Amino acid sequence: MALFGRSKKSVAVKPAEPEVKQLAPAPAPGPHGARTVEDQRDWICSMIEPLMPFGMNLLDASGLNLCEDLLADGDLPALPEAACEGYAVISVDVRDVDPKAGVVLTITSDVHEEASAVPVLVGHPMPPGADAVVPLDAADVIDGENLLVRCSVEAGANVRQVGSDVADGSVIAKAGTTLDPRLLGLIGGAGFDKVLCRPRPRVVVLALHEKGRLSQAFEVTAQQHRDAASFMVASAARDAGAQVWREESVAQDAAAVAEAVTDQLIRADLLITLGGIEQGADGLLAEALTGLGPVDFSAIALRPGPVMGFGLIGADHVPVLMLGSDPASAYTGYEAFGRPAIAALMGTDHERAATQVRLDAPVSGESGVCEYIPAQVMSTPDGLHALPLTGRPGSLGPVAHCDGFLVLGEGSASAQAGDLIDFVAFGDR
Structure with missing residues (x-):
């Protein structure tokens, strides 16, 4: 018997014929004989x-769109941490401080007893027992060993609590979200090194x-x-x-x-x-x-x-x-x-959003034809104004120096100075 039940006889396999793919039915021409x-x-x-889509390293995914909802599998931060540089303290020691007299605390490496303060940097995990941070500008160091606190600090002040950036099980980013550097930082901080994106x-x-x-x-x-x-x-x-x-x-x-x-x-x-x-x-x-x-x-x-x-x-x-x-x-x-x-x-939306702008000069085109007219746009107290860039038909200069295109639709052969018209910005200036 053949191993795993396979036949010992060679079997001729007919090569698969390539798939024949046709174009979808073409759109009908418009009233002027051309497709819109x-x-x-x-x-x-x-x-x-x-x-x-496939799992992609975070750096490679910058600028791409997420293809799934991304759920946190832990809290960020995972532990309470200092939100500013200063001194971690027990809030009961500094809850009711007389600004004139202040309160003196002992600078230590751990909050092991009342009236102690531990130096911390931004993002530093809070020492066990501490529940607030006194900012640097609210205290003075005395003799290198003591800290004079000059204002009251409530419990939780200047502390990032567990899950305050991302809570366990919450949605970090929804499918379709564009991954910019700031969002990728949050995703990386939440422990992810790959995300599902289209290349x-x-x-x-x-x-x-x-x-x-x-x-x-x-x-x-x-x-x-x-x-x-x-x-x-x-x-x-x-x-x-x-x-x-x-x-x-x-x-x-x-x-x-x-x-x-x-x-x-x-x-x-x-x-x-x-x-x-x-x-x-x-x-x-x-x-x-x-x-x-x-x-x-x-x-x-x-x-x-x-x-x-x-x-x-x-x-x-x-x-x-x-x-x-x-x-x-x-x-x-x-x-x-x-x-x-x-x-x-x-897999993203292909529409560029059009903005209404006011013409500073007239434009004209051909009836039944959509005209893309290069223009520069300026912001004024009464809204956006557009200056059409002139030149021979098809000139490169106006296209090179414009902010986008005025769109004179098939149903409009002209527009006058002062008229509102659609403007599509390129987004690279």
């Missing part, structure tokens, strides 16, 4: 699954260049655009909490583009390509991705950045977001779709 920003964003995020999404920003497509005269400008767009998007993705790689590829045919893309899939939870989408579904990028997975190209009611693509490629169905190489278009596309995609991977 909101519909496209929600459609993309619906196909991105949050990363699997930082691995994002690859790949700038594509079609060799020979442009004349030499325009090549320098094109390289400047690629550098500006890729550094801007990669930095923004890192600011959103992702682990980021920035890459460039020079290719002259679809096979070379496909190789450049597939080379990055092994380390990507999200791939953002810049360039190669000018011709949409008829372009080189679309041809390169044929056979790698389902892709979709569409006009979007967004300015700047009217065309984009999305797909799920490779055996692991890695989401790929395809944006233009123009810096302003690339960044608005990232803000509208890339940052929400990263948030979806992290």
Whole structure:
């Protein structure tokens, strides 16, 4: 009989066929023939699954969101401790002190009898028997051995009681809480060295260049655009909490583009390509991705950045977001779709809160199109005011120097000075 009942005969195992994953039904175009920003964003995020959480060291978890309620399994502090530097005392000795005469205590190493005081530092465990701390500025040392206390001190004064920071069994932090340094300090103090979090999404920003497509005269400008767009998007993705790689590829045919893309899939939870989408579904990028997975190209009611693509490629169905190489278009596309995609991977809310601001100058756009207009915001006695930053359409300078975008929605073609308008701050200034 075979060991553990296993058959000695070799059994041919048919390799599993790779799962074929399709895109969700695409949103219908709006009344002007292009998909709305909101519909496209929600459609993309619906196909991105949050990363699997795991136990993570506290330092690695900074800035991430907790994936479970964290319950204390002990009190913090575990023992009463001094809340200030001074002298631990028995409160009955200093409860009713005449400020003019004071009370003299003996400085000792232990509170072993009445009328004694023990020097303590902040956070020092209280000596057994002591129940209050006399602050340094409320007493004077006499002859190095005695302490003149000049004010009354009640029981419990300047003492951190057991469980005053965290009580045993209480919730230290709820699921969904962002772990900042102060909260991590509390968690570490409560005895935890790991927390359950989703990892930082691995994002690859790949700038594509079609060799020979442009004349030499325009090549320098094109390289400047690629550098500006890729550094801007990669930095923004890192600011959103992702682990980021920035890459460039020079290719002259679809096979070379496909190789450049597939080379990055092994380390990507999200791939953002810049360039190669000018011709949409008829372009080189679309041809390169044929056979790698389902892709979709569409006009979007967004300015700047009217065309984009999305797909799920490779055996692991890695989401790929395809944006233009123009810096302003690339960044608005990232803000509208890339940052929400990263948030979806992290399992967090992808909405940036909009604030109402008052315009200091008029703005105009195209009817039926959502305009992202760079602006600087100033706080004034009568509220927040926004100054739109002007420049040619798609200019890099206004985007580089703005505090965020004014959002002129699809239903508004213009807004006048003095009007209230939605403003979305980037949060990095």
